Amino acid sequence: MTISNAVTLSRLILLPFIVYFLVTDQRLVAFIVMLISLCSDAVDGFLARKLHQESEVGKILDPLCDKISLTVIVITLLLLGLIPLWGVVIIVLRDLLILIGSFVMFTHKSTLLKSNVTGKITGALLGAVVLAFTIDLQQLGKILLYLSIPAIIASFAVYFGRYIKIMKGEE
Numbered sequence: 001m002t003i004s005n006a007v008t009l010s011r012l013i014l015l016p017f018i019v020y021f022l023v024t025d026q027r028l029v030a031f032i033v034m035l036i037s038l039c040s041d042a043v044d045g046f047l048a049r050k051l052h053q054e055s056e057v058g059k060i061l062d063p064l065c066d067k068i069s070l071t072v073i074v075i076t077l078l079l080l081g082l083i084p085l086w087g088v089v090i091i092v093l094r095d096l097l098i099l100i101g102s103f104v105m106f107t108h109k110s111t112l113l114k115s116n117v118t119g120k121i122t123g124a125l126l127g128a129v130v131l132a133f134t135i136d137l138q139q140l141g142k143i144l145l146y147l148s149i150p151a152i153i154a155s156f157a158v159y160f161g162r163y164i165k166i167m168k169g170e171e
Contacts, residue, residue, distance in 0.1 A: 004048035005058050011037045011065045015072055022076050022134065031134045034073070038127045041066060059112045063102070066123065067095040073130055083133045087145045091126060094156050101163045111166055113159065122148065122155040 014037045021030035044062060048054045071092050077083040105111050115123075125148040132141035 002048070002053040002055060002058065003051060004044045004053045005055065005061055007040050007044040007047060008058060008061050008065050010040050011069050014040075015069050018069075018073060019076050022073075022080060027135050031131060034127075034131060034134060037069065038131075041123075056112070059114070060106075063115070064099075067099055070126060070130070071095060077130065077133050082136065082138075083129075083141065084145070087129070090149065090152060094152050097156065098159055101159065105163060105166055109166055113162055113166075116155075116158055118151065118155040118158045122151040125151050 129144045
C-alpha cells in the first residue's frame with residue numbers, strides 16, 4: 001500500500017458519505033465532500049509521480065475508483081430527480097464500455113492505458129456537472145452536461161482508437 005493508493009482508496013471511503021448526504025438532503029455537505037474527493041483524484045497522481053510510487057495497482061485502482069464513484073453519484077442524483085436520465089445513460093455507458101475494454105485489453109494484452117488530456121478534460125467537466133446538480137444549479141448543470149457531450153465522445157473515440165491499435169499489436 002502506497003500513500004498515493006491510500007489517497008485513491010479514500011475516494012471509495014468517502015462515497016457512502018456522499019450518498020448519505022445526498023439522500024438526507026444535505027447537499028452542501030455532499031458538495032464539500034465531493035470537492036474533497038475530486039481534489040484527492042488530482043493529488044493521488046501527483047503523489048505517485050513525486051514520491052516515485054507509480055504502481056500497477058494504482059494504474060488499475062485510480063480509474064476504477066473514478067468510474068465507481070461517478071456512477072454511484074450520478075445514479076443517486078438520478079434517483080433524487082436532480083439529473084436527467086439521458087445524461088446518466090451517456091456517462092454510465094461511456095464508463096462501462098471503457099471498463100469492459102480495459103478488462104479485455106488487460107486480460108489479452110496485459111496492457112493498461114494511461115489517462116490522456118481528453119480524458120482529464122472530460123473528467124473535470126463531469127466533476128463540474130455532478131457538483132452543479134448536487135447544489136441544485138439545474139441550469140448550470142444542464143449547460144455543463146451539454147458541453148460535456150463532445151468531450152465524452154472525444155475521450156471515448158481516443159480510448160477506442162488506442163484500444164484497437166493495441167489489440168491489433170500496433171501500439
